[in-house]
Amino acid sequence: MVTLLSNTDSDFTARFEDFITARRDDDQDVSDVVRAILTDVRTRGDVAVFEYTSRFDKLDLTPETIRVSPEELANAKSHCAPDVLQALKTAAERIDSFHRRHLPEDDNYTDDAGVSLGARWTPVAAAGIYVPGGKAVYPSSVLMNAMPAKCAGVERIVMVVPAPNGDLNPLVLAAAELAGITEIYKIGGAQAIGALAYGTESISPVDVITGPGNAFVAAAKREVFGTVGIDMIAGPSEILVVADGQNNPRWIAMDLLSQAEHDEVAQAILITDDADFARATCDAVEDHLKTLPRADIARKSWNDHGAVIVVETLDQAIPLVNRLAPEHLELAIDAPRDMAAKIPNAGSIFLGRYTPEAIGDYVAGPNHVLPTARSARFSSGLNVLNFMKRNTLIECTRESLAQIGPAAMTLAEEEGLQAHGRSIGIRLNNAPTEGD
């Protein structure tokens, strides 16, 4: 049964905290298995990757067949319906437009002391994108991961996608082609993450790995973090809808189910100031479930992890939302921007009654890779900065070094790092070439 809470209940605070801290992940500890696979790939390269692919994906690869051929790639589109390709193109263009706006600017200046300082952004040389294979087929994820890398200026974008029994989804390949990815390998799991991080005979290593995956992929990403950059460890998807009584309960119910249908451990929460609306929405959920193809998954998610929280006034929702820090937040209320201004902790915010969360999953433009499990408190959705890094630049002249150097020498001495201080002093007390 869906959890029902009201902030007038005497035990509300305790029950809300219990709800927040309840773990939805099965918390499967696969790290030992994953560590062994990674070590094996690091040590034995291609041979290890081929063995694991044969075992887990029932696919025998060779150095000649591990990579998707130009023919396979070109051929994929012919297996996709034109309207679907057109929709993908619309999505790609809108994602590109949004992300391109957020390329960071460099900063170069000379300060009052005569020191030239700079902050300069550059793209990583190579990015690897993990795309799940098998039953789940998400061409939208290909675009959401690849387009920010492309906007960032990454020269080499590599995709890995498992091909169980040799099957690859044509739409996933079509999305890759649309994003300009030509280097695609038919591998998945921890072995694919290892290949991207360490490199093998067939695959040059990359600098950053992004993209969703199962528990093994997530554990492998955590393990290689430091050798490469990673986006985040994604947890199950979440939606929080704040809605007043002026909404159509059938709309809001469908929004809740659009998250619940992802996964049995997905989470959908409604906060409303209208108890009647809450009841009507619950009824509408049951009604929608009668006709929804993924009803079994959605029902389990809703019953096990869903919640309806009734508050006296919508203002009281604000601290609850910030505590929950949801991945997706819908504000189906009047003046949604007023409330949004008071909510720093949410991955993406969907404003008003005509912005269902699903629009952000595909074509709105912002990324659908968003922080889960309350990490919106401190992290951001995928964006161009995940594929860039910043260098700082410092240039002193003899004069400016003379001005700021003594303070540095004082602090170095205090920290007991004498060579630090002397590397400044030697320049202030001596000529640049020895013997002068």
Added chain:
Amino acid sequence: MVTLLSNTDSDFTARFEDFITARRDDDQDVSDVVRAILTDVRTRGDVAVFEYTSRFDKLDLTPETIRVSPEELANAKSHCAPDVLQALKTAAERIDSFHRRHLPEDDNYTDDAGVSLGARWTPVAAAGIYVPGGKAVYPSSVLMNAMPAKCAGVERIVMVVPAPNGDLNPLVLAAAELAGITEIYKIGGAQAIGALAYGTESISPVDVITGPGNAFVAAAKREVFGTVGIDMIAGPSEILVVADGQNNPRWIAMDLLSQAEHDEVAQAILITDDADFARATCDAVEDHLKTLPRADIARKSWNDHGAVIVVETLDQAIPLVNRLAPEHLELAIDAPRDMAAKIPNAGSIFLGRYTPEAIGDYVAGPNHVLPTARSARFSSGLNVLNFMKRNTLIECTRESLAQIGPAAMTLAEEEGLQAHGRSIGIRLNNAPTEGD
């Protein structure tokens, strides 16, 4: 003996790759111990923190004494020399000026389809800064971690610093006070990371943890990553100096030693196109070592991990530098900016003959927390963005949803997520309130 390489050697490529992949860390696996401590702190809170502090730091704490008192904090300054306090103040002001320039801008616009889109930056609510205690006393690290958080607008900045036998360094406290930190706890190690991440009776949890520490602290940060944000897993410090023969070898030798003196596993590398200069610099290193207080550490670092690489032309240094992706890069050459433009992979770049790396450790302004162990390929030095996160905002009207919605519905159907598609369709085919 310091490694000597020349790119005219027939085996240069192989030896350079060996040098790059050699591990300097002792790679101590403390993760089991750390996991046990974290679980204990998470479960038992204060009691566990007090027990570990008693055992590791020989300090018995209570809820009344775990926090540095306002008196202790106010008192610290009186134990510091005025010139040192003044140097700290100079450093704080310059770090503040540099970081404040890089506050990101929000972006809000309505596109051609009539969809309002936004990207909004907000600071995290609370940041925790780890400061090592004991023999190493680095007030500069307090500033380098705290000032970006302060510039980002973080309202609650918490510091943890171990106080072995109750001893706290007054300069570390003075630096904290200068940075405006008033919430300081006398704890360290994995137990302090656990307290910051999970919270205890005495310490509210934070959202982001930054700052350097030993192997236990590093492992604990890796473990709590996801529950909180972290800056990076710092490895031993590194410097790479590219210098032509026009430098004073005694200056460059001191720069190399300023890194080597940090730690026996620190690394200092010289790349030059002048074999005579290389020899003269090696001689100068030996000469400096005679008088350097930390000579034992510096000598071991230089002999075990240092390298001198002679190239035929300075241009040949560029790909080597990008492969090494050093934390600190000095370009002691003519026209250093021309070369810097070709080097994306370096944490911080020190330009010209009058910019010793040490100036960046203290007062130049840019952060001294920088990516190590080749991670400058994909990560950045600490900056305001480490203490902020970005939300995206989407607002459709009925009209703009009608324009972009169908493409989303097509893709949702293709991905087998029918509730996604229906949450859009129901809005386009029905009135906002039921029964209309």
